[in-house]
Amino acid sequence: MAGTARPVVLDAMSGDHGPAETVPGALAARREHGVPVVLVGRADDLHRELRRHGGTGEVEVEHAGEVVPMAERGARAAARPESSLAVGCALARRRGAAFVSAGSTGAVVTCAVRAFGRREGVLRPALAVALPTPSGSTVLVDAGGTADPTPKMLRQFALLGAAYARNVLGVPDPSVGLLSIGAEPGKGNRLAREAAALLPGLPARFHGNVEGHDVLAGTVDVVVTDGFTGNVVLKNIEGCVRTVLGMVAEAGIAPPDRLAEVARLYTADTHGGAALLGLAGTVVVGHGSSRSTAIARACVVASELAAGGGPVPVDGRSSPRTAAPVGPVA
Amino acid sequence: MAGTARPVVLDAMSGDHGPAETVPGALAARREHGVPVVLVGRADDLHRELRRHGGTGEVEVEHAGEVVPMAERGARAAARPESSLAVGCALARRRGAAFVSAGSTGAVVTCAVRAFGRREGVLRPALAVALPTPSGSTVLVDAGGTADPTPKMLRQFALLGAAYARNVLGVPDPSVGLLSIGAEPGKGNRLAREAAALLPGLPARFHGNVEGHDVLAGTVDVVVTDGFTGNVVLKNIEGCVRTVLGMVAEAGIAPPDRLAEVARLYTADTHGGAALLGLAGTVVVGHGSSRSTAIARACVVASELAAGGGPVPVDGRSSPRTAAPVGPVA
Structure with missing residues (x-):
């Protein structure tokens, strides 16, 4: 280019x-x-x-x-x-x-x-990061732009995230999940429960609630959450990748340089940073x-x-x- | 026994x-x-x-x-x-x-x-889970007991978590970190900022804020957060371990049965569940x-x-x- x-x-x-x-x-x-x-x-x-x-x-x-x-x-x-x-x-x-x-x-x-x-x-900007999953990528939004959003802001983050998945990752009809602590719409903290009531009306394919283990599982194309939880999750993934691959290296069951290739998928060297949407x-x-x-x-x-x-x-x-x-x- | x-x-x-x-x-x-x-x-x-x-x-x-x-x-x-x-x-x-x-x-x-x-x-109960780190274990509290705590409740969770680390894990003088989105006390959402003002007065060794990457790094003995964030983090770790070790297995650089030994450290087969404190x-x-x-x-x-x-x-x-x-x- x-x-x-x-x-x-x-x-x-x-x-x-x-x-x-x-x-x-x-x-x-x-x-x-x-x-x-x-x-x-x-x-x-x-x-x-x-x-x-x-x-x-x-x-x-x-x-x-x-x-x-x-x-x-x-x-x-x-x-x-x-x-x-x-x-x-x-x-x-x-x-x-x-x-x-x-x-x-x-x-x-x-x-x-x-x-x-x-x-x-x-209403407020949101940070989006595309994280590698076994089947492609999932967009995490908000990864730290707005720490205390309202349910309406979360609704917009969902639309911004879906637009990112469509336009940057090329997913034609992205599915959107709301990060919570139970799959049912009644589960979550106050913000997640209120947002869960707004999201089904979105002009986007709303999957429902997803949980922490869904973020890297490829369950949905877009995971929506507040900027506090999203930033914690993003950094938690970095730390988790480092610790777990460190344990694999320590156990002597894989060559460190090959493990480093996997680790790099989750560093800024690969994703380059977060887009402020x-x-x-x-x-x-x-x-x-x-x-x-x-x-x-x-x-x-x-x-x-x-x-x-x-x-x-x-x-x-x-x-x-x-x-x-x-x-x-x- | x-x-x-x-x-x-x-x-x-x-x-x-x-x-x-x-x-x-x-x-x-x-x-x-x-x-x-x-x-x-x-x-x-x-x-x-x-x-x-x-x-x-x-x-x-x-x-x-x-x-x-x-x-x-x-x-x-x-x-x-x-x-x-x-x-x-x-x-x-x-x-x-x-x-x-x-x-x-x-x-x-x-x-x-x-x-x-x-x-x-x-004031409210909290769930504690001990997660393996390179140097031992870190207690994550609250891992899902109280989704919308007040800053005072977080202060108690810190003490409950420190007591757990002392009494169950045998750490004589556990350090306590508040999970947030920046190391400085002013960083975080409203709850974390208000809690950060209460925690230095604790009769426990308060480390200050920690971030998502610290949870599995062994930075502190106890990581305190609200039950929503804690539950998301706990399940995010489960999913991250599964995805990343799956990528290592897929790359053919380590035998799957040896990887399963590492994966098991982060499943309920090892930690058995969360204690309701x-x-x-x-x-x-x-x-x-x-x-x-x-x-x-x-x-x-x-x-x-x-x-x-x-x-x-x-x-x-x-x-x-x-x-x-x-x-x-x-």
């Missing part, structure tokens, strides 16, 4: 490792996938890293003097207009480019909502611990999502295969 | 498979572990199964004509006084015996609370899908917990090694 790829604006100060990983990640996106990247952050730091990787001139650099610490909460982060996060969001918006950050999810969501705005009718722009939130491979993958995913274009129908109307749910407004 | 083991009352109609699995499970508990079991349920069905396994006379049978369906919610289940669940709870209470059911968690919790009552000061009696809730091995294990765990005896200090005072948090009041 070299030459035709959409440009991506990268918050180069983000993540646990900052420019030491974002700069080589951006160079890999450019060199290996033809995705043009604009690095945003402290110009001195970025040019030094570019020199270190022999990449001066290969990607653009936009200066932003401040850095949002990983521990910063959303509202405080948004009050730093000179940060690489805020400057990056604004630049992406002006250029109609996709935006990638491996910063704190709360901070990225808050700043991205301010910069891009929500699509018409969207419901905004009038394309935003991908990378994992805080992303190394350069995961950063490169996030840039490629963001470029592909942006190339899809077109709005997400939160009223549930179907949209053509080429329309990505997080693409920029044309 | 044959001969000295505490008797266990088993809801023999419970679980997805009913007497076909509970009866051989009870016989295995008796024959292999010396745990005397009282089967509660439809006498005809139970005697027939006992005959089928050559076990007539080896375990007691108490008749109860009704069965609580797995889909039944707590309040409706409790309105069936002739059910094996209600009759079993009442019998266990009268005899000072431990109680085991693989029925619907909500139904078991509701009936057990009515029959045994809470310990003094306990905070009641004036010993109650173990088995997995609905339990086969006879898991039922037998649940009976053994219940017998051992009851043998510990002694109340849980919800004010956080330490208790002797022999005091189990779910033992009957002496």
Whole structure:
């Protein structure tokens, strides 16, 4: 896709490792996938890293003097207009480019909502991650965008997730399950029970409740939950994969390098990060611990999502295969 | 422990498979572990199964004509006084015996609370499960007892979980982490943020927030969360272990029987079920899908917990090694 790829604006100060990983990640996106990247952050730091990787001139650099610490909460982060996060969001918006950050999810969501705005009718944005299952992928939504949603918001997350499954994964008529603690509609906490009453009316194929063991079983194409539970589940899967494959390696019953291939399916190196759905722009939130491979993958995913274009129908109307749910407004 | 083991009352109609699995499970508990079991349920069905396994006379049978369906919610289940669940709870209470059911968690919790009552000061019961980590075990609490707790209830769950880690797992000074979506105290949904403000004052070693990947990493001895998130996490681990080891088997890089040994660590065959903490009696809730091995294990765990005896200090005072948090009041 070299030459035709959409440009991506990268918050180069983000993540646990900052420019030491974002700069080589951006160079890999450019060199290996033809995705043009604009690095945003402290110009001195970025040019030094570019020199270190022999990449001066290969990607653009936009200066932003401040850095949002990983521990910063959303509202405080948004009050730093000179940060690489805020400057990056604004630049992406002006250029109609996709935006990638491996910063704190709360901070990225808050700043991205301010910069891009929500699509018409969207109450709150949600993060979507496609997780590998034995038969394909399941979209987990919300994986951490909105920690305390209302039942109505969950209903929209279901539609955003279904649009993602259709447009990004190519599933023609995705099934949607509500994550709860029992298969029956009466089971769950207050939020899940109230949402279970709203979802059967969705203009989407509603499967009913699903449980924790269904997330990776391929029971449904889309698993809908609140951003707290979704984020816990996403990270729980990461930890579980690591621990269980570690036990297999420890038992000496499989070669570690072959196990690493399976483990990689569940890391940001493969999925690249979470798409922030419901905004009038394309935003991908990378994992805080992303190394350069995961950063490169996030840039490629963001470029592909942006190339899809077109709005997400939160009223549930179907949209053509080429329309990505997080693409920029044309 | 044959001969000295505490008797266990088993809801023999419970679980997805009913007497076909509970009866051989009870016989295995008796024959292999010396745990005397009282089967509660439809006498005809139970005697027939006992005959089928050559076990007539080896375990007691108490008749109860009704069965609580797995889909039944707590309040409706409790309105069936002739059910094996209600009759079993009442019998266990009268005899000072431990109680085991693989029925619907909500139904078991509701009936057990009515029959045994809470310990003094306990606001709500919580389910605790000990999960294997690379370095030992981590107690997950609440794994599904109370779906919508208050921050004060979470504070008690932390103390109940710490008492469980001390008394059942033998950890002298257990560390406690609050499950959230960021390590910093300000991160989380409303409940987690409010609980994070209460927990540092605990008379227990509070580690701070932990995240989904910490649950199986051995980061802390006790992970505290609400019963909705905890139940989703518990079942998510089950599903994740199954999917990931299935991928390893599919890749042909390890023998399936050796992988099954690792998989079993995370099934009810090993942990036996969840202990319902905070009641004036010993109650173990088995997995609905339990086969006879898991039922037998649940009976053994219940017998051992009851043998510990002694109340849980919800004010956080330490208790002797022999005091189990779910033992009957002496």
